[in-house]
Amino acid sequence: MGQQYLIFTDLDGTLLDHNTYSFQPAVEMLAKLKQSNIHVIPNTSKTYAELIFFRQQTKLDTPFIVENGAAVFIPIGFFAEQPPATEVFERFWVKSFSKPRSHWLTLLNTLPTELQQCYLGFSAMNNEQLCNETGLTAPAALNANSRLYSEPLKWLGTDVQKQIFKKHLTDAGAHVLQGGRFLHISGNSDKGNAMVWLTQLMASLDTSTSFSTVALGDSYNDNEMLEVADIAVQIKSHKHDYPALQRKDNIMQSTLYGPSGWTECLQQIIDLP
Incomplete structure (x- = not known):
């Protein structure tokens, strides 16, 4: 063999x-x-x-x-x-x-207001913000935001709030991953x-x-x-x-x-x- x-x-x-x-x-x-x-x-x-x-x-x-x-x-x-x-x-x-990105965006919108204020998602950023956050060129930032299955977030809250946030999403069937720059919300994958x-x-x-x-x-x-x-x-x-x-x-x-x-x-x- x-x-x-x-x-x-x-x-x-x-x-x-x-x-x-x-x-x-x-x-x-x-x-x-x-x-x-x-x-x-x-x-x-x-x-x-x-x-x-x-x-x-x-x-x-x-x-x-x-x-x-x-x-x-x-x-x-x-x-x-x-x-x-x-x-x-x-x-x-x-x-x-994984389920499509739209599913996770809907789920994020059901979170308590105080938790929704703890992050900024890619879907809420304009292309200039994405360029600043990622260091990408404008065309590359557009590609980075053309997600099919997940939503990356810039975390703005505390570590304690992050744990509460993760529990809410995990209990609802999401998978929360810490990447090199962003939190990634997607399915159980x-x-x-x-x-x-x-x-x-x-x-x-x-x-x-x-x-x-x-x-x-x-x-x-x-x-x-x-x-x-x-x-x-x-x-x-x-x-x-x-x-x-x-x-x-x-x-x-x-x-x-x-x-x-x-x-x-x-x-x-x-x-x-």
Whole structure:
């Protein structure tokens, strides 16, 4: 049986620099992985629109996971047949794990007024505000706000209010994730579940290959995929310490930041020409 790595990677702060969004230090490694037929699969809080742009920049042609595990997008033709339990959306087969964004916006509007004053959601920001909050250009900020399954929030309240807020939403069926910059409100989905689903699908369609998963991330909303990957890689962050993991084995921590740390660790894991 052949063996193959699957690289599941966060983007912001991991494959993309936290401040500049550049992936330049990883360009050579991305090319080597593609030449070796090792799939790099983005697993990110970013949107479908942002991933379409990112794939054009990097020339990636692999599946990708959006909005913190809310959905898996598989290019039509990537497999011989359409996978079960998927729908067609533009040029992709899609497996959704979350209700649409409109559901979560309606839920947020049912919160007590004092809690609604504790945050500012993407949907309430104009494009200039989004640019200021994210550091993105105007076109990129529009893509960031074209969400299908979730709503990011800038938290304005106290930590105590945040806990009350989380309990309200969790009790109502939402999933609240702390990302590198924002709180993300979506369904009971996460990067780990989506990664496992796609890995199991690929294994079922290629029984002659044994897949090993490597997950790379820098923030708390990456923990779910780091916990279930065969190898967990934590990328050093400018903003916080390495988030604590429950697992104790097969953990690697980069000494460099962002895409430099991403390349540093993959060079140690995978023997490439």
